[in-house]
Amino acid sequence: MISKLLQKLAFLRLRLSTKLMVTYILLTVVPMSILGYVSYWQYTKSIEEQIGEYMPRFLVQANANIKKHMDELSALPELLFNSESTVAILRRDVYQSRADLNRDQFEMNSFLTRTYLTSGNPDVIGVYLLSKNRVFESSKLSYSGLDWSRAFTYYGQDLKLRSNVKVILPRDIGLRFIDNVPYVMIMKQIEDVDNRKNLGMMFIAVRLNFISSVLRDLENSDQADMWLMTRQGQIIYHSNPAKIGMLDENISRYPILNGSFRTSSDEGQRLVSVNRSQELDWVLVHSVPLKKLTARTDFVRMATIFVFIGLVVVSIIMYSLFSQRVTRPLKRLNRLMKHVEMGKFNVDLKVESKDEIGALAGSFNSMVSTIRELIQKNYHIEIRQKEAELYALQSQINPHFMYNTLETISMAVEEDEKESVVEMVTLLGRMLRFSVNNKSKFVTIAEEVQHVRDYLTIQKFRFEDRLTFSIVNSLPPSAGETLYAAHFLLQPIVENAIKYGLEARKGVNIQITVSQEYSARTGKQDMVFRVRDNGPGITAERLEQLERTMREDAWAGKDASFGLSNVNARIGLLHGGDYGVQLHSIEGVGTEVSVRFPVLDAADVERIEKEGKQHEYNPDINR
Amino acid sequence: MIDLLRLLCSLCMIVIFVSACQPAGNPKFEVVYSMEPSSGTDAAEPPVKSSDHPWTIGIVPKLVEIPYFNLVEQGALEAAESLGAQVIYKGPPIADTTQQIRIIQDFIQEHVDAIAVSAIDPEKLLPTLVQARQAGIKVITWDSDTYREGRDFFVNMVDNEKLGRHLMDTLAWNTGEKGKFAILTGQMKAATLNEWIKWMKVQQKTYYPDMELVEIAATDDDPGKAYEEAKRLLADHPHLAGIIGNSSVGPPAAAQAVKEAGLTGKVKVVGLSMPNSMAPYLQDGSAQVATLWSPKKLGYLTVVLAVQALKGNPPQDGMNVPNFGIVRVAGDVVVMGDPVDFTKENVNQYDF
Numbered sequence: 009m010i011s012k013l014l015q016k017l018a019f020l021r022l023r024l025s026t027k028l029m030v031t032y033i034l035l036t037v038v039p040m041s042i043l044g045y046v047s048y049w050q051y052t053k054s055i056e057e058q059i060g061e062y063m064p065r066f067l068v069q070a071n072a073n074i075k076k077h078m079d080e081l082s083a084l085p086e087l088l089f090n091s092e093s094t095v096a097i098l099r100r101d102v103y104q105s106r107a108d109l110n111r112d113q114f115e116m117n118s119f120l121t122r123t124y125l126t127s128g129n130p131d132v133i134g135v136y137l138l139s140k141n142r143v144f145e146s147s148k149l150s151y152s153g154l155d156w157s158r159a160f161t162y163y164g165q166d167l168k169l170r171s172n173v174k175v176i177l178p179r180d181i182g183l184r185f186i187d188n189v190p191y192v193m194i195m196k197q198i199e200d201v202d203n204r205k206n207l208g209m210m211f212i213a214v215r216l217n218f219i220s221s222v223l224r225d226l227e228n229s230d231q232a233d234m235w236l237m238t239r240q241g242q243i244i245y246h247s248n249p250a251k252i253g254m255l256d257e258n259i260s261r262y263p264i265l266n267g268s269f270r271t272s273s274d275e276g277q278r279l280v281s282v283n284r285s286q287e288l289d290w291v292l293v294h295s296v297p298l299k300k301l302t303a304r305t306d307f308v309r310m311a312t313i314f315v316f317i318g319l320v321v322v323s324i325i326m327y328s329l330f331s332q333r334v335t336r337p338l339k340r341l342n343r344l345m346k347h348v349e350m351g352k353f354n355v356d357l358k359v360e361s362k363d364e365i366g367a368l369a370g371s372f373n374s375m376v377s378t379i380r381e382l383i384q385k386n387y388h389i390e391i392r393q394k395e396a397e398l399y400a401l402q403s404q405i406n407p408h409f410m411y412n413t414l415e416t417i418s419m420a421v422e423e424d425e426k427e428s429v430v431e432m433v434t435l436l437g438r439m440l441r442f443s444v445n446n447k448s449k450f451v452t453i454a455e456e457v458q459h460v461r462d463y464l465t466i467q468k469f470r471f472e473d474r475l476t477f478s479i480v481n482s483l484p485p486s487a488g489e490t491l492y493a494a495h496f497l498l499q500p501i502v503e504n505a506i507k508y509g510l511e512a513r514k515g516v517n518i519q520i521t522v523s524q525e526y527s528a529r530t531g532k533q534d535m536v537f538r539v540r541d542n543g544p545g546i547t548a549e550r551l552e553q554l555e556r557t558m559r560e561d562a563w564a565g566k567d568a569s570f571g572l573s574n575v576n577a578r579i580g581l582l583h584g585g586d587y588g589v590q591l592h593s594i595e596g597v598g599t600e601v602s603v604r605f606p607v608l609d610a611a612d613v614e615r616i617e618k619e620g621k622q623h624e625y626n627p628d629i630n631r
Numbered sequence: 632m633i634d635l636l637r638l639l640c641s642l643c644m645i646v647i648f649v650s651a652c653q654p655a656g657n658p659k660f661e662v663v664y665s666m667e668p669s670s671g672t673d674a675a676e677p678p679v680k681s682s683d684h685p686w687t688i689g690i691v692p693k694l695v696e697i698p699y700f701n702l703v704e705q706g707a708l709e710a711a712e713s714l715g716a717q718v719i720y721k722g723p724p725i726a727d728t729t730q731q732i733r734i735i736q737d738f739i740q741e742h743v744d745a746i747a748v749s750a751i752d753p754e755k756l757l758p759t760l761v762q763a764r765q766a767g768i769k770v771i772t773w774d775s776d777t778y779r780e781g782r783d784f785f786v787n788m789v790d791n792e793k794l795g796r797h798l799m800d801t802l803a804w805n806t807g808e809k810g811k812f813a814i815l816t817g818q819m820k821a822a823t824l825n826e827w828i829k830w831m832k833v834q835q836k837t838y839y840p841d842m843e844l845v846e847i848a849a850t851d852d853d854p855g856k857a858y859e860e861a862k863r864l865l866a867d868h869p870h871l872a873g874i875i876g877n878s879s880v881g882p883p884a885a886a887q888a889v890k891e892a893g894l895t896g897k898v899k900v901v902g903l904s905m906p907n908s909m910a911p912y913l914q915d916g917s918a919q920v921a922t923l924w925s926p927k928k929l930g931y932l933t934v935v936l937a938v939q940a941l942k943g944n945p946p947q948d949g950m951n952v953p954n955f956g957i958v959r960v961a962g963d964v965v966v967m968g969d970p971v972d973f974t975k976e977n978v979n980q981y982d983f
Contacts, residue, residue: 056663057663057664060663060664061663061664064664064666065666068666086956092977095980096977096980099980100980172953199954201925201928201954201955201956202924202925202927202928202971202981202983203925203927203980203981203982203983204705204706204709204925204927204928204931205982261659261660262660263660263662264662264665264666264667265667266665266666266667267662267663267664267665267666267667268662268663268664268665269660269661269662269663270660270661270662270663271659271660271661272659273659279663283666
């Protein structure tokens with residue numbers, strides 16, 4: 009029980025291919041072999057039963073044939089009565105002289121020869137007649153072992169026998185023919201039916217040819233043994249001549265004398281059929297080795313076993329190949345998964361088949377590639393974000409602007425405009441402080457607006473009348489301090505507006521509005537910065553290009569549109585694709601750039617910041 | 632791959648085990664099919680009378696104490712002994728129908744199983760025999776028949792035509808086929824005897840025109856009366872060439888009369904009689920041929936056939952009767968065999 013349990017556990021621990029194989033054997037090989045064996049067994053058994061059933065019937069026939077022959081032979085003594093003279097001789101009691109006796113003997117012997125040996129049944133080999141102390145005899149073969157003149161004591165008269173025939177076996181009478189010819193002796197009392205007297209005893213020795221021919225008709229196989237024996241086991245005739253006259257010691261152990269049974273001995277199993285003749289009290293036996301009966305099936309069995317083994321071997325090989333086909337990709341998958349676990353995403357599970365395994369491999373491949381892409385994307389996004397931030401930081405006070413501002417200040421100093429100088433320096437200082445102090449990505453809207461106002465004011469000093477601007481804040485007064493925006497959103501747009509506006513025109517007017525608007529796209533109130541200029545506008549093609557650039561890749565290059573793209577990208581990265589920069593422009597009239605982002609309070613800012621930090625602290629998570 | 636090998640090996644082992652696992656180790660003898668009768672008793676013989684009550688057969692001859700019927704009795708008793716049947720042999724002291732009827736009545740009273748009769752007068756006997764049959768007794772006739780409705784079958788010694796013609800022949804051989812002859816019969820009314828006489832006449836008319844039947848005299852199977860009748864015939868017909876004895880007492884009586892009249896060799900005597908009673912006359916020439924069958928055999932056969940019939944086997948043609956031979960049957964008549972002629976050469980072979 010325990011061992012079974014252990015085996016069961018052991019089975020659970022087995023490898024999949026082994027399990028498949030064991031299952032295959034359990035499901036196919038074992039049932040097939042059991043089925044094959046059972047059907048073979050049943051078949052041989054039915055053959056046995058059939059032969060066991062019909063052979064006794066044949067034996068009944070054979071026994072009847074033998075009985076018929078015996079009846080014919082028993083009628084042979086009656087031939088004596090065909091001749092008046094022989095009956096007269098037999099009836100004669102006394103003789104005048106020896107010559108008379110000898111004459112009668114001569115006459116009788118020649119009659120016997122004539123009647124029984126040279127005509128009639130060819131199996132008769134000797135006729136002996138004991139009558140009133142006279143012996144008449146005629147025999148084909150010379151014999152020994154019996155002196156008839158002394159046999160009177162035993163056989164002279166048997167009142168019980170009357171008209172019945174008694175069969176005497178060679179062993180009982182002791183008579184042996186030359187060459188040990190097998191025979192039986194038929195003994196019959198000669199009755200004078202007219203005088204109702206016993207005339208003597210007749211013995212007819214009959215060769216056993218008739219039995220052998222009867223048995224030969226029944227079975228001519230040399231493997232089967234057939235014999236005829238008395239109820240006591242004395243073998244009268246045997247298909248093996250050496251056994252004639254011997255004793256079958258087993259007869260007392262035969263379970264039945266009419267039917268068939270199986271015996272097993274050292275020589276193997278035999279099917280023995282027996283039939284007992286009631287009249288003669290003889291037992292006819294047919295014994296055949298079971299092997300011979302099933303010889304044909306044995307060949308079929310061997311062939312089947314070989315074919316079966318062959319099939320099993322072939323199928324096992326095929327099955328193992330098949331299971332390998334199943335398990336090998338799984339093994340590879342396992343190995344590749346380890347690789348992936350180690351962070352090597354550059355893997356490809358190559359499975360050509362279109363089955364479930366192929367589908368699995370396909371899924372795995374697509375999963376890995378998706379992961380890889382995601383990682384790459386995240387990675388890129390992060391880099392871009394950093395880059396965008398860095399650029400924003402860089403651009404806040406760029407060297408060019410510093411140079412221009414300082415130049416303007418220097419000119420103001422030369423012209424001795426003290427107030428302007430002081431204001432400019434103050435503004436510049438505040439801008440620098442804004443930049444320096446600002447470590448967060450977010451600033452309050454007020455600060456952002458202040459910063460751009462500072463920038464524009466400085467630029468106004470430089471360009472004087474060429475630049476005019478207005479900033480309209482439609483937010484409630486407190487909102488400027490409580491709401492936040494990503495930093496450095498406005499300045500790049502304003503920079504662009506100034507740059508392109510002054511390039512094409514003498515003067516440029518910039519209007520900035522800060523407002524909350526309902527957005528159809530997000531379905532809520534959004535913050536919107538709008539920067540409107542009256543510059544040259546943007547041609548339709550250029551506009552399209554710009555929009556495409558912003559949509560596709562914000563970092564394509566640091567060309568003129570870079571500021572716009574950067575703003576768009578940073579909003580997108582922070583708040584998703586629903587937000588960003590929109591361009592409206594009419595060539596020759598002006599351009600409106602609106603920057604749209606969600607309404608952010610301090611809590612939102614903190615949340616976004618935290619997420620960003622986590623990103624930075626656990627850089628391995630997505631890798 | 633090693634796993635696979637191991638599996639294969641175990642598989643082969645299983646196959647070898649399975650194929651080697653022939654049904655072995657059973658007892659040494661195992662019955663496959665049996666033809667023995669399921670139980671010994673029900674397939675046994677048809678209902679036979681138990682051995683303590685054997686068949687009883689009453690045998691009625693024409694008369695008792697004449698050699699012929701004594702021999703029949705011997706044969707009947709022999710058969711009874713060998714078959715284990717009981718035979719009551721009873722006949723009238725003289726051939727008298729009334730007495731025979733009384734004996735049969737007695738047998739009916741005794742409820743014997745079968746009655747075998749040698750009928751003296753078939754007509755008179757008939758009602759009694761019919762009565763016996765109605766009482767459930769098997770009635771057989773032997774030696775001398777009655778009407779068919781009076782018996783189950785008739786055991787005839789010889790074929791009537793054959794015997795009648797043969798008796799005529801034996802006389803014709805000895806008289807040179809000419810001359811007058813007389814017949815000494817038993818009873819004038821005995822059916823079988825009259826049948827023989829009919830065939831003698833037919834044979835004479837057909838082949839022997841020179842011969843002439845002058846008288847038929849009845850002896851009533853009485854030796855004394857037969858002797859007297861024979862003497863009377865010799866006296867009445869001085870030119871008599873031969874006498875045929877139609878029943879067993881006739882020929883000895885005729886031979887004796889011929890011998891005493893000094894006519895030995897002149898008047899030929901033939902006929903039905905036992906060899907023993909005829910031997911002296913055959914030897915001294917006062918009788919020429921005696922013809923007969925074995926009366927013992929007749930008695931034996933009658934009893935055997937009676938027992939067989941009681942067992943439910945009516946006689947059939949070709950039936951083998953132990954110690955007898957093959958039986959010939961024509962309709963309801965059993966023919967025992969052919970007649971045997973006794974002459975002075977072979978008469979000593981017979982002891983009846």
